[in-house]
Amino acid sequence: MAELTQNEKRLLATLEKEHKADAEHLASVMGATPEAVVQWAHLAGDKGLAGVERIVVKEFVYTDEGKTYAKNGLPETQLLRFLLPGTQLADLQKHEAFRIGFGQLRKKGLVKVEGTSVAKTPGASTDADEAALKKPSSADPKTKELIKRGILRESESVKYVISATPAGLSLAGQGLDLREETGTLTRDQILSGAWKTANLRKYDVSKLPKKAYPGKIHPYQRIIDEMREILLDMGFTELYGSIVQQAYWNFDALFQPQDHPAREMQDTFYLGETLPLPKGYERVKAMHESGGETSSTGWGGTWKEAKAEQCVLRTHTTSLSIQYLAANPNPPVKAFCIGRVYRRETIDTTHLAEFEQLEGIVMDEDVHFGNLLGILREFYHRMGFEGVRFKPSYYPYTEPSLDAEVYVEGIGWIEMGGAGVFREEVTAPFGIQYPVLAWGLGVSRIAMLRLGLKDLRHLHRSDVAFLRETPAYRKIQGGA
């Protein structure tokens, strides 16, 4: 049996004498509030030591109006008393009870008007109504009538009757330790040695305390940090850069033709701002128009400076990768970036206008397409995905291109990211002489798997309860 609290013991000791009493009475005996007594009784009740009986008492109470009538009689009674043979209606009207009382008298047929005078009908009496007022009873239709008239009101009150069970009585009979309990161990008790005799209250370990919520990293940030650590472990340098990019770095430097649908206002967030083109942009222009000095034909047509000067919210972090390569054209380069990117998408459960993208690049003398597959396989394995496979794909700035798929228990193969070798049309204008392997993936896709999210918006407009409940660590199995 769980330990009794001091208050439960006191209650049982009181009940040993009283056996059965209502909460009010016990409260006055014990010097406590009735609410507290009921609470202690319930606790003792859980242990089979006390019984709590809840009794609902129905009462009739007078409304303010009713109180007056209880003293002076109902308005109709007052008028009946006033009525004498030959009483004039005009006189009766002056009586303060006339307004309500006269209507009642007429309704009950206790008076009749004869010319200008008013007379009682034979045997007129309001005794039954007065009786219902003095001693209301729910069986009496007259009582109901008074309730309807707003003179009486029904009211319920709850009374608790508390008793000791035989088990409770026998426990009390064995004698209870009623020494004062101490809730808190004090400095004085520790120093003086009073702790030796102190009766420290024992806690019920089956009862949870009020919850404590630690400060925590967001579960999505935790996944980002995990990826970041994997890439740092794999020898990659981290990149960080501006959200606002020139169309030149976001599209043109990546050989995205100026009439490409992804560049249109429907897909990309444009800003009113423009920035001057960097030195050497002519090589990018030549690449678009005619393939520059490579085996490429280029896109043909005329490349327009004005289109490249427009600023956009970056649609991918590849804009940072190409700038990093342009500034570091000598091998080896291994870099990655996890950052927010922007697409002009209608927002729903699986599409956001802004989301995190992970992107990595490797540039080195002898790297090849097979190495790209090797890096991706390693990365996904470290993220917990055992099955990884690749299939052909298309991205405007890589050739050859691939999509990576990972196997997730219970779901099957799911697409996890795209990759490829930067086209020579992308690298040549910046004097990059060796292949650049590049890959990207949507971080939120992994977050959805890991966190079991049905709606991506919850990552960014989170319910605090979700954040508090999501544990800092969860065992990852099969990538999810």
Place this chain on the structure above:
Amino acid sequence: MAVISLPYRYLERLTRTDRKAILDKIALIGSDIERTEEDHADVEFFPDRPDLFSPEGVARAMRGFLGIETGLPVYPVKPSGIRFTVDPALADIRPVLGAAVIRGVSFDDESIQSIMSLQESLHWAVGRGRSKVAIGIHDLDTVNPPFHYIASRRSRGFIPLDFTEKMTMDEILEKHPKGRDYAKIVKDFPLFPLIVDDDDHVLSFPPIINGERTRVTIDTKNILLDTTGTDRKAVGVAVNIICTAMAEAGATIESVEINGSQTPTLAPAERVVSVKECSRLLGIDLTAQSMATLLEKMRFGARPEGAEKVRVQVPCYRADIMHDWDIFEDVAIAYGYENLQALPPSTFTVGKPHPVQSFAMIARECFCGLGYLEVMPFTLTNEDVLYKKMQREEKKGVLHVLHPISIENTVVRTELLPLLLEFLTLNRHRELPQRLFSVGDVVESCVTHQQAAGVSTHPDADFSEAYACADAMLHELSIACTVKESEDPAFIEGRRADILVGNKKVGVFGEIHPAVLNAFELEHPVVAFELDLRAVPGYPVL
């Protein structure tokens, strides 16, 4: 993306194998099977391969990939004797014309649907929504050559497809559904492009709509294809893709004379590519012969030239081959991605975190230590949240996106604090106290930097709590600063302070103004703190 419907029986007949063999391997040439139904599969292909946007094109590629028929498909073309004239006035309107005669077609409802959907996919992938290329298909036997591509007055009328009444071209732009959809391509020109026959019957008003007269039906035997546009290469590819698809279906192709030359020729382009370059790019050992064999599987013509070179004939329908590496990708696909050796590169490198992220992690750690829970609000927000509800003036450097998706997302955030208050609104029904923080990017005048901000709300939240939190953060980040009374209207006067490094304001803290609480519909006091992380000594300058 283009999703192509592939009827099994037709596909099997053209590919000369069963559906299982095809569907097992179809993803390996670069596609996604969207769904398989009883009688057909819907398969998505990439926009760089419009030649795969028809069952005929898919069958041609799969015959090669499965080894049923490899090498360059040859499409004989003989002159039809039909001639087109092109009005020089079209030079600034829609100058490029491509055309062909396709004879001996046998249509049923399904194959008409198939060619229409190829036409629509090409309009999307090659034609940029008809502005760059638009395609018209006509029953040749309803009109009389020679044909004339002219710049016509806009008031000229004809009966457009799916209508019974004659309409002027201006009326078509206003009333015909296709006219309304594509009006923006031509509406500013004084004259409109028009194709008529020698008796002045209208075939087509490109890029808007054909005439009803030349409608293709199941009785059509011979087709006239017109393709107009602004880009010669794109127009040529569209003609080639349609003609070769129809030839795969059993039709014969004839050329027409435009400005004195015969078109189309359906002849391949040639490239001589390096075996060594390809081997190095893909990481596989190739000989000229093995490379040629792989390319033949992808329907190229390929012949070794010595040990180091392969002469490649690129089929006329391949719109995507603009560089040697485009050919090398086909070598990789034929070789099979699953057969490539997936080995990480061997060069030793050391990982290096970016200092901005390292500082962000320290700020996160401190907030967590103070009991704050991290949130990651959107960076797109609106002026109402960012300034109006905060009682603050709009920042000069705030960036407005030109075409927001909704009134909720009109600007890029310049502070984090308003977004944290929005979070408290979202979580009003959750247990107090709530202490939330965020570390992340803000943008001002095109410059991105990071800030850190925290809010705390509960019935006893007061200035001292904000001060203590700010003081702890500033101490942990080694920011030597002074604090002076602030005038930030988002906070209560006398319960707010600016953080200064030298004379520069780098942060603010205090008790949020009740009017701001009202604006965010918050019921309990909120104390807050925000810091520009560039104040941290040694912080990188971007």
